[in-house]
Amino acid sequence: MPDTSQAPKTFPAPKDQRLRDLADCIRFLSMDAVQQAKSGHPGMPMGMADIAAVLFSEFLKFDAGDPHWFDRDRFVISNGHGSMLLYSLLYLTGYKDMTIDEIKRFRQIDSRTAGHPEYRHATGIETTTGPLGQGIANSVGLALGERIMNASFGDNLVNHHTYVFLGDGCLMEGISHEAISLAGHLKLGKLIAFWDDNSISIDGATSLAESDDHPARFRAANWHVQQIDGHDTDAIRAAIIEAQKVTDRPSMIACKTIIGFGFPTRAGTQKAHSDAPGEDEIAGARKILGWTSPPFEIPQTLLSDWRKIGAKGESARMAWAIRLQTASPEKRDDFQRRMKGELPSGWRAAIAAAKQELLGSEKDLATRQASGIVLNHLFDAIPELLGGSADLTPSNNTKAKNQVEIKPGEYGGSYIHYGVREHGMAAAMNGLALHGGLVPYGGTFLTFSDYCRPAIRLATIMEVRSIFVMTHDSIGLGEDGPTHQPIEHLSALRAIPRLAVYRPGDPIETAECWEAIMDTPRQAALIALSRQPMPLLRRDPTDENRSARGAYVLQEAEGGERQLTILASGSELHLAVEARSVLQNEGIRTAVISMPCRLLFEKQDAAYKRSVLGETRARVAVEAAVQDSWDRYLGVDGVFVGMHEFGASGKIDDVYNKFDITTDAVIRAGREATGKQS
């Protein structure tokens, strides 16, 4: 790569020496940690250190002694490779779990200081970032969550900012468009973004790949925009004050910075972006910045200053705690319950009521319709349930009867029109879940899970309950054809560790899956629902949630020992039931296993699993999708009825027939599988 930027020979003198010193603490911790790890990204922390110093010392509302204080400002680094900036700040301000030893163990196995910030690894990490653009989209959710909670509980209890740092890479990613467009539309005035405008990316100068006028772009999305020198602490301060004054638009502050600020030769070049700088470069930076402490040592006066910054929010937090204690008991209890992520006591009765309504339906229901009915009941019982759809509300059945829409500047509702922005929606949902107090779900077609897969993955890594409602979950979508028919998606989603993928096989299972979702606060979930109606198969629901075991015997073999096990999910479950009745008549003793959630089944003990799967190796699996996620149950002898190709456009029955996913195909497969064993 040619080096298209020239390293600056000199760096601007500080406007305020104390702030520069505070910033240099971040710079040297970052340099030292990357150098010791021989791995990492020093460029961003060194470039954005001045901004962080001003923001943390003069604006950010937080208390390092109580990292979970609900009304703290949220601080996110969307350019997550600059993790050392965050870790440095957490250490300097005195977060108890971020010790200097952790800083020294940067990027080492089982440290708190992973290569990119990992939510739950340390307090003060508000979200997992690294895949570019996710952090800004999370921040939209955090800022929206703040407004929604504020609408319910008032300024006294919820009134904070969301600050986000982002880089050139974040702004190149498509998700940034979805995020800033949604934030501008919703007038999220308490969201303030700092763009690290350093003109450098991995391949070299950003001018190799882009010519965008980002300030104009943000203005076009209804943001307030300022452009400043990101090393001028006076300008940073003034810009933050101005941004806070603007309450009807989110704010973007474009900060012209020098990547690797302080490096004698690498500053301003892509070499500063990543990798250990080497001892010479660090020695040069020490000289340039006048830093005399040994590696990993912060001069006591500066550390003391930083610790004061970390503690200065204590009084505000205590005042807030008093306001909470003096709120009306009802409000306080509700707020405390929601902070803890507990559901109101009535929610399980809502599931029971939904089942009753579903049992009473006179016609077959699609599981998306059943889900809509469950949501009607659930929302009435759980006010923090926050719905939405990526412009498929009438198709996804995601809007509960009593849900009111959230509108720009009006946050009292519970339903979000996310627009055709699957990725932005999913990442904003993660932010809403991270904020606390809310249980977000959002809908699109299952095939478009591909559009938001990076955010689904992050929900799963972070163990937050973002609930993805994905309808039109097979070729049963019909006429829209191959581009809209999910084929590989169920297997591809089930392959994600920890993600609970539900695919209920009838209305009652739909209610049970929703119950299981609501029962697991640290579990990201995706529920796949049919477009087409299917028969009611569970006419005798008990209070036991059978779907919560992942799989169960829907119909045991009759007349003796089981000879054949048919596994099925979703809209193909009734094919298995119909096939079983023919096979039983033929003398093949057949059980039907419903498997609405592979993940939960895999968590069961061996005895339960054996009781479900049976002793016979004669097994059939049926699902209108590829077989990959069923292979482990099929073994070498099993027979699969499903998709081996992309779908086709046509009427539902024609499509099912074309691909031979029918009761008859299951019967033939059953005969074949039992034949292999005899």
Place this chain on the structure above:
Amino acid sequence: MPDTSQAPKTFPAPKDQRLRDLADCIRFLSMDAVQQAKSGHPGMPMGMADIAAVLFSEFLKFDAGDPHWFDRDRFVISNGHGSMLLYSLLYLTGYKDMTIDEIKRFRQIDSRTAGHPEYRHATGIETTTGPLGQGIANSVGLALGERIMNASFGDNLVNHHTYVFLGDGCLMEGISHEAISLAGHLKLGKLIAFWDDNSISIDGATSLAESDDHPARFRAANWHVQQIDGHDTDAIRAAIIEAQKVTDRPSMIACKTIIGFGFPTRAGTQKAHSDAPGEDEIAGARKILGWTSPPFEIPQTLLSDWRKIGAKGESARMAWAIRLQTASPEKRDDFQRRMKGELPSGWRAAIAAAKQELLGSEKDLATRQASGIVLNHLFDAIPELLGGSADLTPSNNTKAKNQVEIKPGEYGGSYIHYGVREHGMAAAMNGLALHGGLVPYGGTFLTFSDYCRPAIRLATIMEVRSIFVMTHDSIGLGEDGPTHQPIEHLSALRAIPRLAVYRPGDPIETAECWEAIMDTPRQAALIALSRQPMPLLRRDPTDENRSARGAYVLQEAEGGERQLTILASGSELHLAVEARSVLQNEGIRTAVISMPCRLLFEKQDAAYKRSVLGETRARVAVEAAVQDSWDRYLGVDGVFVGMHEFGASGKIDDVYNKFDITTDAVIRAGREATGKQS
């Protein structure tokens, strides 16, 4: 949904009755087809018919009699749900395979007229669209391909426009940002987009979800922008003329339209967007637009006019053919070869030379490094090989020694800095492959396959050779941690029907995989490559491409009948080899199977498969990823060594040890698997 827009009581009178009549042909064919199918989207074709009539009758360079004419203008509908607009145009202009019967069979099984336009279903469909935003990103590739081919072959042979229709949904999708940003940066002056600015999406008015100033947004991305009334044919004409004059910027024409133009009550509302309009609505439209023909019948004079439009390009095409015939023999042969998608004769020798270089390496190579060496040789032999990376060039090893960069306005090179735009890159690659004459490949980290999965899927559906080079393909990526370590990605990608996912296990296999990729012009491919070095395992390569069979016996069991089969891929292959030697010493007769491509193995005949997998059910599979795509070979008795969780940040060896993916683990698994069988 409340109906937030009011249907217009009247429609603007035509500026030109003939053009209105031509447009009405599209409108009524679309209405009739959707009504007959009881499914589909009439709103877009009716809203954009006037634009299409002007574009096709006065500007578009094409010859319906020779749909594959290389220098035709490309026409794409990114809002692919409006497929009836395209099908109508193809029928009206006389594409032979688009009969009125096909129009009548709209959305029926096995028709050419699928719900969304499907490439290869009918001539004149330039790309498969439907998932929103893909078409505009494909168009960027088509327009870039035109400029690159123009740089090689001159105005005489390659000089055409790319026109694309797009909707509000396309503009909300993040991929649109990546696409327009890239197009503006690269100054693609022959790309002209028409935005169907109808203010309606499925949930209702677009104002429910967005407030963007799209013209300003396009200007910020360096586009030329015009805003017109999309039903004013004079304005449409003038805007196209103006857009064609602008050669240093792509053009966007914002066309204010009425969705469902002609419907008496649904026009201008979301009810016009999709679903059969009903007989009353169609009767009303007939009255309003003065249309008296029966359904599916076009008045003879209008059909004749349209057929003339379809034939008017013939003379230009013939003049072009003469220019091609009179070009220098060398140039002509090269051009014809590239049009046919054939590779130059020397390419296979380049693979052989690469293997020699790889065998001569004195140190272990990462497969990404081996791939870089192969590309050096391949590019020198195949000038149409067009490289690129999503801002990870130094990590992906995608830039061949002699590749020159493509720059804004300078298209003579062969390497593209796509920026941090994985999704836009992949979709642009699809456009480049569709254009013809070029073989695009592009790199990113394997974990970011999630960011471009929708475009990978479309490459696969379309059967075009887009080659995705994905490095850092496991936890072997090390310190960057869980967000950057692919875990489920290999299984999730292998689940996509037809996608050839390669994961070579050493440098020689890397060369073989590239050879297999170059051998299959209608095969989308993804090659997963390691960050970390691995030993050379294939020291005796013959001319036979063993990897092309998908899997093969790398080392057979010794000392008698095979007792254990170990399957492995990529950077774990050497663990299997090391484990085998210990197990053989213990008396367990063990074979090692290398499986660089499951798809190709599945295509082999049963006898070959049996010979590779062996008769014993004692099997182990090892891959630093989830097991899902291996389950079919493991059976109920197999043992998997791999990942069951997300990864961790740390040194490579520490991470492998943490997750117990080691030679020792494979040995233990081998003992366990054989123990089960005895």
